[in-house]
Amino acid sequence: MRLPTPVACRPSRDGRWKEAAPGGRTAARPRDTPTDLDYLQDQAGRKMDGVTMNLSTSSAQPSLFDEDDASVDVREPVLMSLNPIYFDLIWAGEKRHEFRRRFLTGQSVRWYVYLTAPVSRLGAVIDLGPAVVDTPQRIADIAEQARAGNGASVFEYVQDLPQAFASPIQRVVQYPGMPLDQLKVELGSFHPPQGYTRLRNHPDLLSICDKVTVDSPTREMTVHGH
Template sequence: MKVLLSINPEHVENIFSGLKTYEFRRKVFARKDVKTVVVYCTMPIGKIVGEFDIDCIIEDKPSDLWKETEGGSGITKKFFDSYFEGREVAYALKIGEVRAYDTHVNPSDVLDNFTPPQSYMYMDRERFKGTNSRQLELVW
């Protein structure tokens, strides 16, 4: 199973360059069969640009999570603390194999009624338009 995550351009660049090896989240997927993240790069890009496999998901108190992941965080401690402010639990997706798409995909071309998810979106077959099979192969 794949999920689509909205990620800011700066973080997308750091993920695909290998600088950022953890993607932080306030909540994670209810489904346990999620293995791959499809990366939607937020505006001004506004495209699906690639994907990465999830090596594992780490769940911990924010302070302990930072100690474990800071070397691959790709963000400052200040940003991390602000993102998890008031939270007792924090999550980090350990990024496995990364695959940038040669051709970026306009999500509205392949997904019905696309709006960028605030948290995540399961990539279920029912969501796909099925009109552009070449682009569909990339994200499915």
């Protein structure tokens, strides 16, 4: 039986092993035929593509310090006075907006509440949604929808203005609070605000307000969902 002629291989100038044709001539592989080196290079390329893909995917993940994080509190802190009668109406579900002649627009507010006499105490926090700004009659209509008969008194309060403000009450939290005498000791002097005070402009007063909220709440309630 005649054995088949062995095929010899030898390296070419480019480092690839090529089969030697009968007679000693080297038979070059067709250009589209992969070699072992081609396979290794292809696998290496696939791994690098995988690394690049993973890096691109990870870079798309949100940052832990994303400025748009919903958990970041962007409410504007203000201090305002409130008659205890109206404060009780909130808890009774009959007061769902805070009506003002002048107020902030286009932003949510954290209202630190000073309850006037006979309570005379800084003792609550109310979260307000962005104010509805409209004509006095439209603002009075909002008041009437919440409590029958209240529209007339709100209209009388704002009728001389081109526009008035109705801020939806979202949440109310009551604390043990700080009485007027202690506020005067802590701050040197204290006068209950007639309008609203932007607390970012008064860091000492803001610090006192934050101090009040360290205690556990005595009661809390969601009014308008947000």
